[in-house]
Amino acid sequence: MSPRNPEKDRQMREKRMQHILDSALKVMAVHGFQLTSIQDIAKEAKVSVGTVYHYFESKEEIFSEVLRKGQTNYGRNVAAVAVMEVEPLQKLRVIASTWLAASSTNWAFTILMHTARLSKSTPPELKRAITERFTANLKPVASIMEEGMRQGTIVEGDSVQLAFYFVSLIQGLTMQRTPDYEVPVAMNVDAIIGLFEVKEQR
Amino acid sequence: MSPRNPEKDRQMREKRMQHILDSALKVMAVHGFQLTSIQDIAKEAKVSVGTVYHYFESKEEIFSEVLRKGQTNYGRNVAAVAVMEVEPLQKLRVIASTWLAASSTNWAFTILMHTARLSKSTPPELKRAITERFTANLKPVASIMEEGMRQGTIVEGDSVQLAFYFVSLIQGLTMQRTPDYEVPVAMNVDAIIGLFEVKEQR
Amino acid sequence: MSPRNPEKDRQMREKRMQHILDSALKVMAVHGFQLTSIQDIAKEAKVSVGTVYHYFESKEEIFSEVLRKGQTNYGRNVAAVAVMEVEPLQKLRVIASTWLAASSTNWAFTILMHTARLSKSTPPELKRAITERFTANLKPVASIMEEGMRQGTIVEGDSVQLAFYFVSLIQGLTMQRTPDYEVPVAMNVDAIIGLFEVKEQR
Amino acid sequence: MSPRNPEKDRQMREKRMQHILDSALKVMAVHGFQLTSIQDIAKEAKVSVGTVYHYFESKEEIFSEVLRKGQTNYGRNVAAVAVMEVEPLQKLRVIASTWLAASSTNWAFTILMHTARLSKSTPPELKRAITERFTANLKPVASIMEEGMRQGTIVEGDSVQLAFYFVSLIQGLTMQRTPDYEVPVAMNVDAIIGLFEVKEQR
DNA sequence: TATGAATGAGAATTCATTCAT
DNA sequence: TATGAATGAATTCTCATTCAT
Numbered sequence: 071m072s073p074r075n076p077e078k079d080r081q082m083r084e085k086r087m088q089h090i091l092d093s094a095l096k097v098m099a100v101h102g103f104q105l106t107s108i109q110d111i112a113k114e115a116k117v118s119v120g121t122v123y124h125y126f127e128s129k130e131e132i133f134s135e136v137l138r139k140g141q142t143n144y145g146r147n148v149a150a151v152a153v154m155e156v157e158p159l160q161k162l163r164v165i166a167s168t169w170l171a172a173s174s175t176n177w178a179f180t181i182l183m184h185t186a187r188l189s190k191s192t193p194p195e196l197k198r199a200i201t202e203r204f205t206a207n208l209k210p211v212a213s214i215m216e217e218g219m220r221q222g223t224i225v226e227g228d229s230v231q232l233a234f235y236f237v238s239l240i241q242g243l244t245m246q247r248t249p250d251y252e253v254p255v256a257m258n259v260d261a262i263i264g265l266f267e268v269k270e271q272r
Numbered sequence: 273m274s275p276r277n278p279e280k281d282r283q284m285r286e287k288r289m290q291h292i293l294d295s296a297l298k299v300m301a302v303h304g305f306q307l308t309s310i311q312d313i314a315k316e317a318k319v320s321v322g323t324v325y326h327y328f329e330s331k332e333e334i335f336s337e338v339l340r341k342g343q344t345n346y347g348r349n350v351a352a353v354a355v356m357e358v359e360p361l362q363k364l365r366v367i368a369s370t371w372l373a374a375s376s377t378n379w380a381f382t383i384l385m386h387t388a389r390l391s392k393s394t395p396p397e398l399k400r401a402i403t404e405r406f407t408a409n410l411k412p413v414a415s416i417m418e419e420g421m422r423q424g425t426i427v428e429g430d431s432v433q434l435a436f437y438f439v440s441l442i443q444g445l446t447m448q449r450t451p452d453y454e455v456p457v458a459m460n461v462d463a464i465i466g467l468f469e470v471k472e473q474r
Numbered sequence: 475m476s477p478r479n480p481e482k483d484r485q486m487r488e489k490r491m492q493h494i495l496d497s498a499l500k501v502m503a504v505h506g507f508q509l510t511s512i513q514d515i516a517k518e519a520k521v522s523v524g525t526v527y528h529y530f531e532s533k534e535e536i537f538s539e540v541l542r543k544g545q546t547n548y549g550r551n552v553a554a555v556a557v558m559e560v561e562p563l564q565k566l567r568v569i570a571s572t573w574l575a576a577s578s579t580n581w582a583f584t585i586l587m588h589t590a591r592l593s594k595s596t597p598p599e600l601k602r603a604i605t606e607r608f609t610a611n612l613k614p615v616a617s618i619m620e621e622g623m624r625q626g627t628i629v630e631g632d633s634v635q636l637a638f639y640f641v642s643l644i645q646g647l648t649m650q651r652t653p654d655y656e657v658p659v660a661m662n663v664d665a666i667i668g669l670f671e672v673k674e675q676r
Numbered sequence: 677m678s679p680r681n682p683e684k685d686r687q688m689r690e691k692r693m694q695h696i697l698d699s700a701l702k703v704m705a706v707h708g709f710q711l712t713s714i715q716d717i718a719k720e721a722k723v724s725v726g727t728v729y730h731y732f733e734s735k736e737e738i739f740s741e742v743l744r745k746g747q748t749n750y751g752r753n754v755a756a757v758a759v760m761e762v763e764p765l766q767k768l769r770v771i772a773s774t775w776l777a778a779s780s781t782n783w784a785f786t787i788l789m790h791t792a793r794l795s796k797s798t799p800p801e802l803k804r805a806i807t808e809r810f811t812a813n814l815k816p817v818a819s820i821m822e823e824g825m826r827q828g829t830i831v832e833g834d835s836v837q838l839a840f841y842f843v844s845l846i847q848g849l850t851m852q853r854t855p856d857y858e859v860p861v862a863m864n865v866d867a868i869i870g871l872f873e874v875k876e877q878r
Numbered sequence: 879t880a881t882g883a884a885t886g887a888g889a890a891t892t893c894a895t896t897c898a899t
Numbered sequence: 900t901a902t903g904a905a906t907g908a909a910t911t912c913t914c915a916t917t918c919a920t
Contacts, residue, residue: 074880074881074882074919074920075920076881078920079881079882079883079920082883083882083883086883101391101393102387102390102391104304104306104307105306105391105393107909107910107911108910108911117884117885119885119886119911119912120883120885120886120912120913120914121883121884123912123913124883124884128911128912129910178390181386181387181390184383184447185383185387187452187453188304188380188383188447188450189303189304189307191307194453197452197453198453200453201453201455204455205455205456225466225467225471228458228463230457231457231460231463232463234445234448234455235441235445235464235467237444238444238445239440239441239444240444242439242441242442242443242444242445242447243436243437243440245386245443245444246440248389248390250389251399251400251402251403252403254407255407255410255432255433256433258430261429261430261433262437264429265427265437265467265468266467268471269470309893309894310893310894310895311892311893311894319901320901320902320903321894321895321903322897322900322904323900323901325894325895325896326900326901330894330895331894478898478899478901478902478903479899482899483899483902483903486904487903487904505795505797506791506794506795508708508711509795511888511889511890512889512890512891513890521906522905522907524891524892524893524904524905524906524907524908525904525906527890527891528903528904528905528906529904532890533889533890581794582794585787585790585794588787588851588854589791591854591856591857592783592784592851592854593707594706594707594708594711598856598857601856601857602857605858605859609859609860612861629870629871631867631870632862632864632867635862635863636867638852638859638863639871642845642848642849642851642852643841643844643845644848645851646843646845646846646848646849646851647840647841647848649790649844649847650840650844652790652793654803655793655800655803655804655806655807657810657811657840658811659814659836659840660834660837661840662834665833665834665837665838668833669871669872670871673874673875713913713915715915723880724880724882725882725915725916726879726880726882726883726918727879729915729916729917730879734915735914735915
């Protein structure tokens with residue numbers, strides 16, 4: 071019947087969708103959330119507008135997917151760090167360094183996430199999904215905090231709250247990392263981690 | 273024809289402009305940044321679109337002014353706290369509590385600021401102005417940090433960097449405060465301030 | 475405060491709205507229902523697309539208004555005929571002649587009405603409104619039928635049903651009146667009315 | 677490779693084309709005329725868009741074929757009724773009952789036909805074809821009328837005109853039969869036929 | 879023959895801005 | 900100064916049609 075190869079078709083489809091999502095994140099990083107038009111995304115992906123709509127129902131869905139993939143990815147990375155064979159403080163350092171790395175577009179991603187949660191026009195399901203994934207992603211960080219408390223190297227407190235503060239701080243700093251006009255104050259990962267560290271007695 | 277009073281005219285003008293700016297912030301807090309139209313602002317201010325354009329050159333200028341007033345205001349408040357007659361840690365507490373108060377629309381303001389800095393369509397002058405005011409506003413906080421270090425109650429480090437971390441943390445937390453789907457983790461001002469506090473010897 | 479004349483403004487507004495609605499009917503008569511674009515309407519009315527949207531919320535609303543005005547108008551006309559001082563059969567003749575007059579765009583209007591009622595995309599309220607007005611407009615015709623039955627000049631039967639048949643016949647014929655390729659069969663008002671007439675005994 | 681059978685191939689082709697046309701009518705009955713997309717038709721027929729284009733040149737052609745088959749079919753049915761061995765009035769009754777049967781999608785078909793004739797975008801050939809078939813289909817009905825006149829059971833008049841009125845009435849009533857908001861007036865086939873009947877002397 | 883990916887023109891709608899009154 | 904009508908560019912989304920596999 072069909073002279074096509076369904077399996078290959080499926081793979082191609084998957085690949086193109088990912089390509090479009092990557093392009094979407096890239097332009098959103100430059101243009102900002104809802105200011106990114108489908109045109110912009112299509113141009114970046116070097117496909118036509120129609121093609122974008124061939125793969126995604128709406129602009130809405132693209133944003134939703136970008137966020138989902140990004141948060142899921144981040145969650146996986148953090149979980150991997152949490153079970154590494156190093157000191158808890160070192161784990162925090164890895165997370166902070168990765169997130170704040172100059173090359174990353176995390177600042178764009180963070181803004182994207184918060185703007186989506188804020189915007190009146192974002193559908194409730196998406197808001198809830200974002201918040202839930204964010205909350206779930208706090209877990210691995212919280213477990214690092216607990217581990218550090220047990221070892222006496224991380225300050226005492228509610229582990230989830232501490233994780234919340236840590237992540238919020240990192241995200242807050244990330245957003246200062248926007249291009250063009252960066253705040254002229256250096257960031258020092260050791261000093262940041264130091265805030266969560268139990269100081270040795272002299 | 274009523275005789276004109278130039279001084280009163282000027283005051284009236286000032287008052288209406290402020291009214292429009294207040295209305296603008298109010299709707300932007302609900303609708304999100306650039307999704308707020310001039311129509312929305314005019315409706316909120318109960319004036320016509322034409323009137324808005326009498327007082328402001330462009331939508332651009334309104335945003336710019338909202339940000340300028342907001343940042344200036346914030347700067348004044350922080351400066352006032354910095355010279356209060358209380359412990360440095362207490363000063364930080366006051367700043368944090370005020371900023372994170374449930375009633376505030378600081379989350380909207382923070383997003384507004386970051387989105388503006390991020391957006392390609394924001395003119396460079398505005399971006400620079402925002403960043404400069406942000407940087408300048410770090411000063412009073414840095415002086416609090418220095419004061420605390422001198423007294424041995426605040427952790428050692430570069431005072432401006434510490435201020436940067438403190439403000440970023442507060443802003444990062446603020447953005448978790450968006451309505452509808454708040455992250456289900458409590459915020460505890462004492463615990464937050466605790467991160468910057470030198471712990472007593474046991 | 476306002477150097478404008480509100481009353482005059484209101485009148486102008488009313489006039490422009492009517493002008494746009496007239497233009498809308500005119501183009502819909504040529505292009506057909508949902509095939510008429512706002513562009514078409516704007517061009518016909520010699521205003522910009524934006525202006526059309528200044529006066530009407532949506533294409534939907536324009537169609538809805540065209541139908542409402544048209545049906546209301548028709549209802550008024552039929553009611554006026556119903557109370558004229560002539561024979562019942564003569565009243566039917568007047569209605570039929572008016573409706574089938576070559577110059578009228580009733581055929582367009584009729585199609586418009588039925589297509590709207592048929593289309594899946596027409597909101598239920600509009601469908602109900604159309605149907606209700608149609609039903610209400612049967613009343614005057616039914617009263618003519620009753621009058622004729624009392625006088626023995628119109629065939630016996632349920633007056634509302636008879637009215638329904640009469641109107642449906644007229645509308646059915648109207649739709650044959652589309653331009654370009656008219657059905658090559660003459661219409662004779664007397665013969666049509668004859669169907670509802672009690673034939674004299676010889 | 678299976679040996680080809682040209683005759684069987686042709687039959688298959690014919691069968692698939694008919695299947696697509698049937699599906700087309702089905703969806704058009706629900707979605708309304710030009711609001712039906714090729715996608716809709718393909719989905720209903722459970723084939724791909726490409727396949728539809730294998731069998732038909734354009735959307736235009738599909739509509740054209742649906743109408744042609746529908747009108748031809750109707751013509752055949754009416755012609756069959758015309759030569760049945762029953763009273764002329766009974767023949768009219770059969771035609772009316774069939775056409776107005778609740779289950780039929782004639783209302784969709786009727787709208788389809790009229791909208792096509794009306795639309796600016798319908799090519800002239802199609803318009804002419806529709807009108808010609810419509811006109812030709814009046815013949816069998818006209819012959820029924822003539823038969824009735826000869827027998828003195830159907831009112832006198834031009835037989836083709838009478839047929840025209842009869843068919844227009846039926847079509848007019850059909851369009852009141854749209855789903856969702858039917859006009860709340862009963863239809864009585866006997867009463868309808870009665871309009872064309874010569875009344876007995878008292 | 880069958881598929882569905884790709885395209886681009888066109889539709890509805892929004893909105894910043896201008897301008898006559 | 901105040902108003903709101905008018906404009907047209909930009910945006911999202913749809914869809915007929917083409918084409919490589």
